[in-house]
Amino acid sequence: MRRVNVIGVGMTKFAKPGASDDYHVMASGAARAALADAGVAYETIEQAYAGYVYGDSTCGQRAIYEVGLTGIPVFNVNNNCSTGSTALMLGRQAVAGGIAECVLVVGFEKMEKGALGNKFDDRANPLELHAGVMGRVQGFNSSPPAAQMFGGAGREYRWRHGTKRETFGKISEKARQHASKNPYAVFKEVLSLDEIMASPEVFDPLTRYQCCPPTCGAAAAVLCSDEFARRHGIARPVYIAGQAMRTDYGSSFGDSMIKMVGYDMAVAAARAAYEEASIGPEDVQVVELHDCFTANELLTYEALGLCQEGEAEKFIWEGQNTYGGRYVTNPSGGLLSKGHPLGATGLAQCTELVWQLRGQAADRQVDGARVALQHNLGLGGAAVVTVYRRD
Amino acid sequence: FLVLQHHVESHPELAQAIQTVFQFKVTGPDASWVIDLKQGKVYEGVDPKADVTLELSDADYQAMASGQANPQKMYFAGQLKIGGNLMASQKLSFMQKMDREAALKAAIAAGRVQAPGPAAPKTAAAPAVAPKAAAPAAPAAPREARAPAVLRALGERLAQSPGRGAELGAVVQLRLRNPDASWVIDGPANAVREGTVEGATTTVTIDDGDVEALISGASSAQDLYQRGKLRVDGDIAPAQRLGIFKG
Numbered sequence: 001m002r003r004v005n006v007i008g009v010g011m012t013k014f015a016k017p018g019a020s021d022d023y024h025v026m027a028s029g030a031a032r033a034a035l036a037d038a039g040v041a042y043e044t045i046e047q048a049y050a051g052y053v054y055g056d057s058t059c060g061q062r063a064i065y066e067v068g069l070t071g072i073p074v075f076n077v078n079n080n081c082s083t084g085s086t087a088l089m090l091g092r093q094a095v096a097g098g099i100a101e102c103v104l105v106v107g108f109e110k111m112e113k114g115a116l117g118n119k120f121d122d123r124a125n126p127l128e129l130h131a132g133v134m135g136r137v138q139g140f141n142s143s144p145p146a147a148q149m150f151g152g153a154g155r156e157y158r159w160r161h162g163t164k165r166e167t168f169g170k171i172s173e174k175a176r177q178h179a180s181k182n183p184y185a186v187f188k189e190v191l192s193l194d195e196i197m198a199s200p201e202v203f204d205p206l207t208r209y210q211c212c213p214p215t216c217g218a219a220a221a222v223l224c225s226d227e228f229a230r231r232h233g234i235a236r237p238v239y240i241a242g243q244a245m246r247t248d249y250g251s252s253f254g255d256s257m258i259k260m261v262g263y264d265m266a267v268a269a270a271r272a273a274y275e276e277a278s279i280g281p282e283d284v285q286v287v288e289l290h291d292c293f294t295a296n297e298l299l300t301y302e303a304l305g306l307c308q309e310g311e312a313e314k315f316i317w318e319g320q321n322t323y324g325g326r327y328v329t330n331p332s333g334g335l336l337s338k339g340h341p342l343g344a345t346g347l348a349q350c351t352e353l354v355w356q357l358r359g360q361a362a363d364r365q366v367d368g369a370r371v372a373l374q375h376n377l378g379l380g381g382a383a384v385v386t387v388y389r390r391d
Numbered sequence: 392f393l394v395l396q397h398h399v400e401s402h403p404e405l406a407q408a409i410q411t412v413f414q415f416k417v418t419g420p421d422a423s424w425v426i427d428l429k430q431g432k433v434y435e436g437v438d439p440k441a442d443v444t445l446e447l448s449d450a451d452y453q454a455m456a457s458g459q460a461n462p463q464k465m466y467f468a469g470q471l472k473i474g475g476n477l478m479a480s481q482k483l484s485f486m487q488k489m490d491r492e493a494a495l496k497a498a499i500a501a502g503r504v505q506a507p508g509p510a511a512p513k514t515a516a517a518p519a520v521a522p523k524a525a526a527p528a529a530p531a532a533p534r535e536a537r538a539p540a541v542l543r544a545l546g547e548r549l550a551q552s553p554g555r556g557a558e559l560g561a562v563v564q565l566r567l568r569n570p571d572a573s574w575v576i577d578g579p580a581n582a583v584r585e586g587t588v589e590g591a592t593t594t595v596t597i598d599d600g601d602v603e604a605l606i607s608g609a610s611s612a613q614d615l616y617q618r619g620k621l622r623v624d625g626d627i628a629p630a631q632r633l634g635i636f637k638g
Binding site: 118121125128131135137138139140141142152155156158159162163165203204257 | 421423434435436437439440613616617618619622624626627628631
């Protein structure tokens with residue numbers, strides 16, 4: 001497999017539902033920003049991958065046609081919340097496998113207000129196997145289903161390890177701190193832990209500020225081979241050192257909420273990505289991970305090996321997950337504060353990490369960032385873990 | 392709903408014949424129940440694939456379930472809202488055909504519901520050991536507290552087993568709901584008393600109706616907690632040890 005470089009990235013400022021441009025405007029804006037960042041004309045792009053979850057077929061083309069009409073292959077991709085990094089992975093495979101020299105990957109989402117739900121009720125719900133676990137172990141109530149699932153995983157963890165509720169809340173406190181320095185984030189207002197804990201409970205232990213909001217936005221990346229980078233005079237590009245996707249194992253459908261929301265997929269994807277990159281978690285300085293709910297961020301610290309199993313509470317209260325600690329997790333503010341447009345998130349994470357490795361992250365810059373880790377998760381499901389480096 | 396649950400589970404031919412999933416959304420008190428007559432199950436929750444959704448007040452549900460009220464009439468009177476497949480709602484007639492008395496007796500015999508006391512309403516959908524779904528048919532009357540008897544009995548058992556309480560390792564504040572009350576399980580003192588304690592390191596919030604299951608061991612603390620029926624604030628470990636009192 002050839003090495004794949006990320007030579008251009010770009011994203012729109014994320015916005016609340018109803019307050020954004022239409023999807024094709026956002027997506028083409030992000031695409032143009034990534035192309036400009038790469039210094040590459042659209043005509044040079046050989047293939048395009050467009051990730052989105054909600055929309056009719058061929059939204060990718062509608063978006064990309066705003067940038068150019070060159071007849072290239074366009075692939076529309078979805079994998080729930082891991083759509084963005086799924087598109088990224090497909091783009092990478094095309095370049096790594098020698099099928100293309102330079103590809104464009106774009107992710108976008110125009111979301112409605114309110115919790116995630118199903119559009120088609122006349123056919124099998126793709127999450128019915130996952131919902132079955134919840135039905136057996138926990139039951140259902142009228143809270144948003146995603147909050148019940150991830151909150152339930154948080155419950156299970158809390159029972160096992162005696163975690164304080166405030167520990168989960170502290171993750172949002174950090175997210176807001178980081179987002180306050182991110183001009184692309186939706187929620188930049190710093191919140192105290194007290195304010196976070198006092199917000200209405202959505203599903204114990206999750207309070208409102210511990211749940212990511214529906215968001216609109218787009219992000220994009222340009223990927224290319226070493227040969228292409230050389231020909232275009234691009235020196236020291238950020239490159240993908242390792243990447244893996246894993247989907248559900250049988251263990252997702254037993255009697256554990258933690259496993260149902262993708263813990264084992266994340267562990268396996270991380271292991272494979274670390275192995276490909278020939279590194280371990282100790283070699284990483286900066287991480288963008290899937291903090292759709294604070295509970296998932298806590299679980300993911302352990303899944304990615306940033307701390308030992310059972311140690312997440314200590315890790316959090318010692319500040320090992322932010323500036324001054326062992327890692328900076330979600331310097332962008334994460335899904336919690338930057339926002340979570342489903343199709344865009346994976347590419348927004350990529351954008352932040354590329355900026356970090358290039359030293360272009362302004363007030364959010366992590367000192368000495370040389371190896372970056374990305375974790376993007378979608379229930380249904382898929383977990384994609386990517387390791388970026390810059391020599 | 393629990394009587395119906397027992398009835399449906401003991402009559403698999405019902406599901407075979409009816410082949411419909413009904414989603415009930417009841418208000419006052421609010422609850423969602425699924426009567427799944429494809430798989431022959433009745434459970435509290437939401438089935439996004441239900442064929443038909445019915446929304447009505449708890450009191451109206453009681454009336455419908457007891458045969459006192461006709462769903463068609465209720466629908467046209469605006470007391471019953473139907474979403475989804477309207478035709479499927481007609482299959483609810485099985486409820487009218489059900490022998491309520493026999494079903495209630497069977498459910499009591501199977502331990503699914505408590506036998507109603509003399510003042511209890513005629514309709515059977517008033518389980519005493521159940522999630523908060525179906526309240527007694529007189530909504531204004533407060534629920535009779537069952538936990539105090541259970542807790543006093545626990546206190547008596549502890550008095551006969553010195554040192555048993557020490558295994559709990561803490562003073563646990565119980566906040567009971569529905570009806571509201573406060574009790575203390577004092578591990579080190581091996582005693583149970585009504586009231587509150589200053590500076591409790593563990594507070595457990597639980598419905599009065601769930602206390603018996605918790606103390607007897609019929610439901611584990613973990614299961615109740617995961618289902619949102621038991622809340623723990625403070626140190627979780629003592630709550631995990633509440634199972635030591637079973638038997």
